[in-house]
Structures are given as C-alpha cells and as structure tokens.
Amino acid sequence: MRKYTPTFLAVILFSVFSLSLAQKLTFWHYWDGANGQVLQNLIDQYQEENPGITIEAVFVPGSELVSKLQTAIAGRQTPTMAISDLVAMPFLTSSGALVALDDYISESNVDMSDYFAGPLVYGLRDGKRYSLPVSASNLALFWNKAIFAEAGLDPDTPPETWEELVEMAQIIKEKTGKWGYELFTQGGEGTSWQWQVFLWNKGGDVLSGDLSSPAFNSEAGFEALQFWVDLIDEYEVSTVAPWGLFGRGEAAMVMDGSWMTQFFPMQVNFELGSAVFPYPEGGEIATNMGGEQIFIFNTDPETQQAAWNFIEWFSSTPVQVEWDRGTGFIPIKESVANDSTYIAWVKNARPLLLPFVESMPYANPRPPVTKYPQISDTLANYIVEALYGRMSPQEALNTAAQEAAPLLR
Amino acid sequence: MTLSRPQVHNEGRAKRPTFMRTFKNLPIALFFLLPTVVILGTFNFYPALYSLYLSFFEWNGVSPKRPFVGLDNYQRLFSSSEFWNSLQVTVIYAAAMTVAALALGMIVAVLLNQDIRGRALYRALYFLPVITPTVAAGVVWKYLFDPSQGVINRFLAGSGITGPSWLTDPSWALVAIVIVGVWKRVGFNMVVYLAALQGVPRIYYEAAQLDGASPWQRFRFVTLPLLAPSTFFLTVTALIDAFQVFDLVYVMTQGGPLKSTDVIGYYLYRYGFRYYELGFASAIAYVMFALIFVVTLIQFRLSRGGAQGEN
Numbered sequence: 001m002r003k004y005t006p007t008f009l010a011v012i013l014f015s016v017f018s019l020s021l022a023q024k025l026t027f028w029h030y031w032d033g034a035n036g037q038v039l040q041n042l043i044d045q046y047q048e049e050n051p052g053i054t055i056e057a058v059f060v061p062g063s064e065l066v067s068k069l070q071t072a073i074a075g076r077q078t079p080t081m082a083i084s085d086l087v088a089m090p091f092l093t094s095s096g097a098l099v100a101l102d103d104y105i106s107e108s109n110v111d112m113s114d115y116f117a118g119p120l121v122y123g124l125r126d127g128k129r130y131s132l133p134v135s136a137s138n139l140a141l142f143w144n145k146a147i148f149a150e151a152g153l154d155p156d157t158p159p160e161t162w163e164e165l166v167e168m169a170q171i172i173k174e175k176t177g178k179w180g181y182e183l184f185t186q187g188g189e190g191t192s193w194q195w196q197v198f199l200w201n202k203g204g205d206v207l208s209g210d211l212s213s214p215a216f217n218s219e220a221g222f223e224a225l226q227f228w229v230d231l232i233d234e235y236e237v238s239t240v241a242p243w244g245l246f247g248r249g250e251a252a253m254v255m256d257g258s259w260m261t262q263f264f265p266m267q268v269n270f271e272l273g274s275a276v277f278p279y280p281e282g283g284e285i286a287t288n289m290g291g292e293q294i295f296i297f298n299t300d301p302e303t304q305q306a307a308w309n310f311i312e313w314f315s316s317t318p319v320q321v322e323w324d325r326g327t328g329f330i331p332i333k334e335s336v337a338n339d340s341t342y343i344a345w346v347k348n349a350r351p352l353l354l355p356f357v358e359s360m361p362y363a364n365p366r367p368p369v370t371k372y373p374q375i376s377d378t379l380a381n382y383i384v385e386a387l388y389g390r391m392s393p394q395e396a397l398n399t400a401a402q403e404a405a406p407l408l409r
Numbered sequence: 410m411t412l413s414r415p416q417v418h419n420e421g422r423a424k425r426p427t428f429m430r431t432f433k434n435l436p437i438a439l440f441f442l443l444p445t446v447v448i449l450g451t452f453n454f455y456p457a458l459y460s461l462y463l464s465f466f467e468w469n470g471v472s473p474k475r476p477f478v479g480l481d482n483y484q485r486l487f488s489s490s491e492f493w494n495s496l497q498v499t500v501i502y503a504a505a506m507t508v509a510a511l512a513l514g515m516i517v518a519v520l521l522n523q524d525i526r527g528r529a530l531y532r533a534l535y536f537l538p539v540i541t542p543t544v545a546a547g548v549v550w551k552y553l554f555d556p557s558q559g560v561i562n563r564f565l566a567g568s569g570i571t572g573p574s575w576l577t578d579p580s581w582a583l584v585a586i587v588i589v590g591v592w593k594r595v596g597f598n599m600v601v602y603l604a605a606l607q608g609v610p611r612i613y614y615e616a617a618q619l620d621g622a623s624p625w626q627r628f629r630f631v632t633l634p635l636l637a638p639s640t641f642f643l644t645v646t647a648l649i650d651a652f653q654v655f656d657l658v659y660v661m662t663q664g665g666p667l668k669s670t671d672v673i674g675y676y677l678y679r680y681g682f683r684y685y686e687l688g689f690a691s692a693i694a695y696v697m698f699a700l701i702f703v704v705t706l707i708q709f710r711l712s713r714g715g716a717q718g719e720n
Contacts (some may be wrong), residue, residue, distance in 0.1 A: 067682060070470045091685055095471035185577070187665045240577055242555055323579070370469065374684040384667060389577070 004030040023306050024054045028069070028082040029292075030062035031327070037304045040324030046313055053306060066091070073097045078096040078297040081307045081374065083134060086293050089122040099296040100128040104308045110315055114333045116341050116365040133314055135329035136291035137258045138363045139197060140355045141277045146270040147252040149177040158253075158275040162201070165253065165278045169237035170253045179251035180237030184230060185387055189373075190243065192380040193288045193366060194255050198224035200286035200364050202278045206379075207367040207408070216379060217397035225393035226384055227280075232387060240387055253393045257290070261352035262328050274352045276359050289363035291332065325349075330356055378403050464691035471685075482692035487534040492693070494668055495676040496700075502583060502672060503651035506590040511643060513591065514598025515642065521599070521604045532603070536596035543593065547660030550589045551576065554661075579669040582662050586670055589657055594650070598643050606632070641712045645705055652701050673697050 031039050036059055043055045058079065060068050066088045072078045073095045082332060084092055092098060105112065112120070115133060123131030125313065145155035151172040159165035169180020184190040196206055204220025215221075239245075246254035249270055256264075264272055277327040279285050294314070296307045313319060317335045321342045324331050328350060331337040337357055346353050366372060383401035385391045391399070464482055468475040486492050517535055521528050538546065553560050562572030573581040609632065617627045655674030657666060663677040664671035664679070673693065681690030 070685075073471045091469065091471065094469060096473050098473070185662070187667075188663055241557070241574065242551075242577060248558070371684070374686075377679070377683070381668065388667065390667070401499065 005252055012273045013165070022052050022054060023303065024056060025081065025303065025307055025310065026079040027055055027057045027310075028060050028065065028079045028085070030060055030065045032059060032061075033204075035327045038323065040146070040317060041326075042314070042322065046310060050309075053310070055310060064195075073297075078299075080299065080303055081294060081296045081311070083292040083294045084131075084290050086119060086133070086289075086368075087366060089131055089293050089295075090125075090368050090372065092295070093123060093125040094370055095148055097297055098130040099298055099304050100130055100165060101132065101296070101308070102129055104127065104305075104312075105132075108308075108312050110312055114317075114335050116332060116334065116360050116363065118360075118365045119291055119293070121365045122368050123293050123295065124368070131293035131295040132311060133332040134292050134294045134314065135327065136289055136332045136360065137330055138287045138289045138356055138359050139194065139255050139257055139277060140287060140359050141253060141275045142246065142256050142260065142264065143253045143273050143275070144246065144249060144251075144268075144270050145180055145273055147172060147176055147249070151252075155271070156273065158273060159278045160275075162277050162280040162283075164236050166231070166237065169231075169253065170235055172268050173237050176252075176287045178249075179239055179245055180235075180253060181231060182229060182243075182251035183238045183387070184243055184255075185240045185384060186212070186243055187380045187384045189376055189379075191383055192376040195224065195228065195383055196364070196366065197255065197277060197286050197288050197382075198227060198290075201277075201283045205283055205364075206375075207369070211369050212408055214375070214401035214408070217401040221397050222393045223280075225383060225397060228383070229386055229389075229393060233389070254353055258353060258356040259328065261350055261356065265352070271360055274354070274355045275357045276362075285359070285362045287359040287363050289360075289365060291329070328353065344349040369408065373405055375404045378407075446718070447610065456476075460691040460694055462697055463688050466688045468687050469685040470687045478688065482689045483696070486692050488695060490673070491668070491676065492696075495671050495673045498583060498671055499652060499654075499673045502587060502590065502654060503648050504585045506594065506651045507644060507647040507653075507705050509587065510591045510594035510598050510647060511640065512594045514643070515636065517595060517607060517630070518602030519600045522603060523547075532599070535599050538593045539596040541593070543656040544660050546593065548655050550585075551661050556690065556710050576662050578668055579667045582666060582670045586657055586661060589661070590651065591655065593657075594647060598647075601643055602636060602640050605636050609635050641708070645708055648704055649701055652697065652704070675715065 007095070027043075029036075029039065036057075038058060043057055047053060047055060062085070065082075069078070069082060069084065069092065078097060110132075110280060116136070119133035119136055122133070129252055141158060141160050148155040148168075151168075152175060153168055153171060159168050165181060172178060174178045184194045199206065199216060199221055202220035202224045204218045204224065207217050208215045228238075232240065238251075245251035246256070247264070248268055249268065261274065276285060277287055294311055296304055296311070298304075314323075315333075317333065317339065320333060320336045321339050322329065323329065324336060324342060325345045330353075331339075331342065336342055337360060346357060366376070379397075379400045382391065382396040385399075386393050386396040465477060465479060466475050467478045467481070520533045521532050521535070525531075552558075554562075555575065556562055556572065556574035559572075559573070559575070565572040575581050575585045613631050613635075614627055622630065653674055653713050654672050655678060657674045658670050658672050659678065662670040664675045674697075675692040677690050677697065680693060
C-alpha cells in the first residue's frame with residue numbers, strides 16, 4: 001500500500017495542477033449534422049493551437065435553445081458562451097446576464113467596419129454591444145427552369161423586376177396551367193419576413209427609425225400588400241395554399257432562403273436557378289436576413305477573456321471563410337464575401353449561392369425589439385386577412401399597426 | 410365452527426395492536442410515499458403554484474425587472490378579443506370532438522362486441538391511433554389534407570366532390586382538427602365501452618327478448634343505460650383532454666388560418682414561448698384551469714342528478 005502512496009499523491013497533484021492551468025469553456029449552439037461537424041473541426045483546430053483550453057460544444061435543438069438559455073439564466077447555470085438566432089437577441093440582452101463586448105472589441109483586431117451593416121443592429125442595448133454576428137442567411141428568388149422552358153420562356157433569364165415577374169408568371173400560367181409565383185400564405189414568421197422584403201423593395205420599413213412605432217402601414221406598405229393581393233386576384237398567378245408548391249414543381253418561382261441552395265437540389269427533380277430578388281421599377285433591391293450571433297455570459301474575468309479569445313479567432317476572416325465554405329452560410333463580413341478562395345468555392349461548388357452572397361449588402365434586419373415575435377405575428381395575421389379578401393390592404397395594415405403600437409411602449 | 414371462535418377472539422384482541430401497528434408503520438408509509446410526494450411536489454405542485462404567483466407579474470422570464478401588476482394580466486385577458494376567440498374555438502373543438510368520439514366509440518364497441526371474424530384485428534386497428542404519437546400523426550394528416558395532392562381530396566374528387574382546401578380554409582381547418590382528434594380518441598372510447606359491454610349480464614338481453622324487445626329497443630333500454638357510467642367517465646376525460654389540445658394544432662395549422670384554430674392551448678404557447686410573456690401566459694393557464702374545473706364540476710352535478718332521476 002505504502003508503495004503506491006507517492007505515485008498516488010503525484011497523480012492527484014498533477015491533476016490539480018493541470019486543472020488549474022486548463023480552462024474548460026462550454027459553448028451552446030444548435031448547428032446540427034454537417035454544420036455541427038464543421039464547428040467541431042474548427043474547435044479541434046483551436047484547441048490544438050491553444051493548449052490548455054478545452055471548448056465543449058453542446059448541441060441543443062434550435063427549437064429549444066432559447067428556452068434552455070432562459071432556464072439557465074434563471075437558474076444561474078449558464079454556459080460560458082452561446083449562439084442564438086438573431087431575432088432572440090433583444091430578449092437575451094434584456095436578461096442582464098451577457099457580457100458587454102465593447103472593451104474586448106476595442107482591444108482586439110476585430111474590425112467592425114468590415115461587417116455588413118444588417119446583422120450589427122442586433123445585440124445592442126443602452127449603447128453597448130453584447131453579441132457579434134457569426135453567420136447569416138438571406139432570401140432570394142428561385143425559379144424552375146423546366147417550367148420556364150415549357151412555357152416558351154428563356155430558362156436562363158429570371159425576372160429582374162416585379163413587372164417582369166408578373167409578365168413571366170402570366171405566360172407560365174397561360175401556357176402550362178402552373179402557378180407563376182408561390183406566396184407564403186400561412187401566416188406567422190414565414191409570411192411576415194417574406195412580405196418585409198416587398199415592403200423594403202417599395203422603400204418602406206417595418207418600424208420607425210427609433211423603433212418606437214409601427215411604420216409598415218405606409219404608402220409603401222399598402223402597395224406591397226396590394227401587389228401580393230394582385231398576384232392572387234388580379235393576375236391569378238399565385239394561390240392561397242399550403243407551402244411547398246415550388247418544391248413539387250407546381251409553381252415556377254418562389255422566394256426562399258440561402259440554405260435551400262443545399263436542400264432543393266436534393267429534393268427536386270428539375271433544374272433550378274437562383275437570382276437576386278426582383279424589385280419594382282423605381283424601387284430598391286432588398287432582402288431579409290437570418291443568422292446567428294455569439295455572446296458570452298457573465299462569469300469571472302479570466303473565463304470571459306478566454307471565451308472572447310475564441311470568439312475573436314472564430315470571427316477572423318480565414319476561419320470565417322472555412323466556416324462559410326463548410327456550412328453554406330452567407331458571409332457576415334465583406335472581407336469574407338470578397339475572399340478569392342471563398343468566391344472560387346461558391347462558383348465551383350455552390351453556384352446557386354452566388355445571388356445570395358451578392359444580396360447581402362441589401363439585407364435589412366428585422367426590427368431588433370424584444371416584442372418582435374408578437375409584432376410579426378400580428379402583421380402576418382392581417383396580411384393573411386387581406387389575402388383572404390376580408391380586408392383591404394390599407395385596412396389590414398392600419399389595424400395591424402393599431403394592435404402593434406402598444407407593444408412598442 | 411370451532412375455528413371461528415378463536416378468530417373472533419383474536420380480532421377482538423388485535424384491535425388495539427392493529428391501530429398501534431398502523432401508527433408505528435406511519436414513518437415507513439411516509440418513507441414509501443416520499444418519492445411520489447417529492448416528485449409531484451417538485452415537478453407538479455411547486456410549478457403550478459409558482460405559475461399562479463407569476464400571473465400577477467409582468468415578466469419575460471430572464472429580465473431582472475419583474476414588476477407586480479396585480480390583476481392586470483387577467484383584466485387584459487378578459488378584454489382581449491383573441492382570448493374570446495380562442496375560448497370559442499376550444500369549446501367548439503371540445504364539444505364536437507367529445508360527442509363524435511363518444512358516438513363512434515360506442516358504435517364501434519357494440520359492433521366489435523359481436524361475434525365477427527377478425528374482431529381482434531379490428532379492435533387492434535381501431536386502437537392504433539391512440540398509441541400513435543400525436544405529432545407524427547399530425548404531420549401525416551397534414552399531407553392527407555393537402556388540397557391538391559392529398560389523399561382525402563383525391564378520394565372526394567373520385568366521387569365527384571370538390572373537397573375544401575381544409576387546413577387553409579378558415580371554415581374547414583377546425584373541422585379537420587376535430588376529425589384528427591376524433592380519429593385519435595375513438596379507439597380509447599371503444600376499449601372502455603368494450604370492457605363495460607363485457608360486464609353486461611346476458612340475462613338482461615334474454616329477459617328483454619322474452620318481452621319482445623326489438624334489437625334497437627334492447628340497445629336503447631338495456632345497453633345504453635348500463636353504459637352510462639362509462640359514458641360519464643369518457644365525457645369527463647375527453648373534455649379535459651380536448652380543452653388542453655395543443656400538439657395537433659401546433660403541427661397542422663399553427664392556430665391559423667385567421668386564428669380559426671387558435672385553441673387556448675396554442676394561444677397560451679404563443680404568449681409563453683413565442684412572445685416571452687410568462688405572466689400573461691400564466692394567467693391564461695389559470696383561466697383554463699378554472700374553466701376545466703367548472704366544466705367537470707357541472708358534469709359531476711349532472712351525473713348525480715341523472716342517477717337520482719333513474720332511481
């Protein structure tokens with residue numbers, strides 16, 4: 001027995017010693033499948049470059065992440081850092097549990113002017129920044145080349161304007177009997193965030209500049225909603241139906257997300273193209289934007305610093321190039337979007353993604369307010385009222401604004 | 410006879426020791442109850458009471474600011490047209506689903522109580538939906554209800570009927586949810602009715618037959634009254650279930666179109682988990698609780714009245 005004692009002691013001492021050196025950071029995220037693997041590979045690389053730091057990436061399903069974080073904050077059992085869908089950022093910053101990043105940023109090599117403006121409006125509270133964008137996705141036009149050819153249209157020329165979209169959709173409807181354009185008519189965020197693109201196309205905005213009142217019930221809003229109603233009633237190229245017509249080859253055009261450049265080719269049996277979303281003559285190019293933000297929870301200065309070091313590395317251009325190539329996410333920084341390796345990869349491996357990357361400078365953020373989900377549902381609900389012909393676009397948007405206004409106080 | 414006396418004697422003497430023994434066993438009994446008490450207390454009673462407490466606050470679940478608002482949440486709830494819409498939708502769903510599932514369950518049970526070939530298979534088939542996960546069933550039904558590609562409308566088209574667009578039609582979406590709710594409930598009702606039917610003595614039917622009762626009269630005056638206790642039990646449980654319906658709506662319609670399927674369960678989910686209004690959502694939950702409580706109370710009253718009337 002005694003023979004082992006010194007060894008035993010040495011082992012314990014060594015463990016204590018190395019534990020005090022090694023720093024373990026937990027990182028909650030919802031990137032599954034291939035994306036999760038890309039993240040793990042990057043973390044492995046970081047750990048190799050930084051001995052003594054262990055990052056434990058914990059996968060939490062996307063639908064549960066925010067409520068898990070909510071529980072973690074309430075129970076003071078937060079991870080070191082986490083990501084979240086950008087829409088939840090105003091909610092998360094309201095917790096007071098996140099670390100302000102301004103000092104870390106100013107002392108680091110992170111160049112804020114390199115970021116696209118859109119994602120940067122999230123994570124701000126009382127003039128301080130609590131999160132950084134790490135990935136993005138956005139919306140653009142997909143078209144079915146087979147239907148275009150069947151209707152006698154050039155399968156390689158998508159519409160550039162709303163007017164062309166209507167014109168082509170009508171030809172398609174007439175020649176093939178198929179729907180020209182698929183609208184998201186089921187309400188909720190799907191309807192809301194697609195319609196916002198049309199609103200921005202017309203030069204409108206969702207909320208007033210100071211985010212204190214609804215602004216979607218403007219002339220731009222009425223025209224954008226009238227356009228949706230006209231697609232159904234006037235031009236008869238769209239219909240109120242469960243989402244999925246385009247994927248089944250029953251509609252020729254659709255607005256969908258950058259992630260579909262990966263999924264559509266696996267799901268559909270027709271050739272498809274993608275393009276920057278059409279805008280009205282005299283209007284503006286626009287798209288909506290999703291994506292994730294990364295943030296650190298309040299702990300001790302050393303742990304926070306260690307977490308920041310990882311974030312700084314993860315946000316660096318070479319790592320982001322790797323990240324976006326592996327995941328198909330849209331670059332959040334201009335230096336990544338203009339990186340020659342990245343562009344070469346898009347052109348060769350994922351040409352459908354190119355219009356999305358090009359759309360990023362025109363990506364508008366959904367209003368970064370805590371009550372956004374409720375405002376969005378309200379807006380979507382009245383958009384659907386107009387699509388079902390129960391209200392005029394003016395009446396629908398004015399009522400929605402009336403209901404949304406108290407939520408912003 | 411000789412054996413019975415010492416027994417009586419023993420019982421008489423054992424009375425006090427038995428009481429003592431019960432008392433002595435109390436700690437052990439409590440010990441065995443402990444897991445249940447702790448688990449129920451931690452995961453049911455404490456959260457339920459905490460939720461009542463939260464219903465008097467305005468809180469998003471993470472903010473350090475949590476102002477006390479008294480009865481504001483309740484006041485806001487009762488003055489909200491959304492709430493009354495949800496209540497109406499829920500009541501319609503509950504009533505339609507409960508009545509239809511009771512009637513169908515009884516019919517199926519009576520039919521499958523007869524000597525027909527393969528009845529074990531039929532019973533199993535009717536029970537299958539009960540054990541099918543609701544979310545999975547909802548997804549499949551969503552496909553079945555698709556207006557252009559769905560099996561249901563294709564079948565209807567085959568019989569020369571243009572089917573409605575179901576889940577996207579505000580006047581049909583709730584009907585579709587009721588259909589799935591009934592489909593999921595019938596098997597359970599059938600099993601309970603079958604068990605009750607097994608307990609009906611044959612002699613009653615024989616007596617009725619001797620009195621010249623027709624098959625319908627035998628059903629109406631023998632089977633139906635004898636199934637009344639089961640009917641009562643099934644009505645109560647079905648209504649409680651129906652008032653809490655959430656998953657079907659979540660999967661199939663998300664409360665739409667135009668809030669035509671925005672049942673209270675989904676309304677509560679929206680406020681609690683999409684809009685982060687825990688105080689308001691707790692108030693919804695308590696109003697829902699009160700509602701189910703009152704409905705059940707009324708049913709107990711009615712059933713007692715019914716039983717007395719029969720006597």
